[in-house]
Amino acid sequence: MSEAAHQNHTEKKAFLVNSSSLKEVRTFCRDVFEKLHIQQDLKDELVLAIAEAAQNIVKHAFKNSADANELMVVQISCENDKLQIAFYDRGTPVDPKKVKHREIDNVKPGGLGTFFIQEIMDAVEFKDGKKPWINHLVLTKQL
Amino acid sequence: MDYKVEDKGNIKVVHLSGEIDMDVADKARQSILPLIEAGNEVHLNLSKVAYMDSSGISVLIESKKLSEQKKTKFELIEVSKPVEKVLAMARKFL
Numbered sequence: 001m002s003e004a005a006h007q008n009h010t011e012k013k014a015f016l017v018n019s020s021s022l023k024e025v026r027t028f029c030r031d032v033f034e035k036l037h038i039q040q041d042l043k044d045e046l047v048l049a050i051a052e053a054a055q056n057i058v059k060h061a062f063k064n065s066a067d068a069n070e071l072m073v074v075q076i077s078c079e080n081d082k083l084q085i086a087f088y089d090r091g092t093p094v095d096p097k098k099v100k101h102r103e104i105d106n107v108k109p110g111g112l113g114t115f116f117i118q119e120i121m122d123a124v125e126f127k128d129g130k131k132p133w134i135n136h137l138v139l140t141k142q143l
Numbered sequence: 144m145d146y147k148v149e150d151k152g153n154i155k156v157v158h159l160s161g162e163i164d165m166d167v168a169d170k171a172r173q174s175i176l177p178l179i180e181a182g183n184e185v186h187l188n189l190s191k192v193a194y195m196d197s198s199g200i201s202v203l204i205e206s207k208k209l210s211e212q213k214k215t216k217f218e219l220i221e222v223s224k225p226v227e228k229v230l231a232m233a234r235k236f237l
Contacts, residue, residue, distance in 0.1 A: 007230075019164070019165045019166035020162050020166055022165060022166055023162065023164065026162075026164075026194070041228075044225060044228065045228075047194075048194075048196060048229065051164065051196055052196060052197060053198065054166050055197075055198070057166070058165070059165065067170065111197075112197035112200055112201070112233055112236060113197040114194070115197075115236045116196075116197060116229075116232060119232055119235070120232075
């Protein structure tokens with residue numbers, strides 16, 4: 001069996017649900033990916049996908065109006081070169097059927113985030129959040 | 144994110160720097176759209192932008208659309224590598 005190129009590692013962190021936290025989310029991701037020795041181009045893409053998913057929580061699950069102390073959790077795990085990023089929040093339940101990017105000829109601002117996530121990641125999965133969480137989003141990528 | 148506006152004859156050159164995300168997209172928007180609204184040709188320099196997400200791309204799309212409405216020009220003149228990567232991905236979609 002071949003040896004994994006990246007060490008197994010798990011880290012998670014809670015962030016306040018607001019747009020000011022997005023920079024902290026990016027910093028957290030960059031620090032973890034640094035530890036995993038992920039190359040720069042892929043690191044930039046993964047940071048973008050994670051930040052877009054966090055932005056969707058702020059913008060859509062909480063419609064930009066989360067309580068001041070409301071938290072979302074981001075967990076990054078790497079096992080046998082499979083990267084898994086989990087998000088937990090207590091916002092409005094997400095209907096996976098309604099999460100899609102815009103039609104390709106509909107050029108107007110907004111809606112690109114979901115497209116970026118789907119472009120960058122191998123899989124996007126919405127799961128039922130276990131209490132106290134309501135939404136549990138999992139993004140995966142084979143490294 | 145910071146910005147400065149440079150006058151080059153009839154052209155306003157807007158220099159953005161730092162990271163452009165949802166949190167600062169309105170600030171970026173307000174640095175550009177009023178200039179276009181006033182009928183100026185606007186050139187945008189993104190050479191010092193280290194990160195841009197879909198919120199930043201939205202500002203670029205809004206700026207382009209407004210310039211078309213106002214029958215003026217909006218152009219990107221310099222783009223950093225991280226921004227170019229995001230633009231390349233967005234172009235697949237737009």
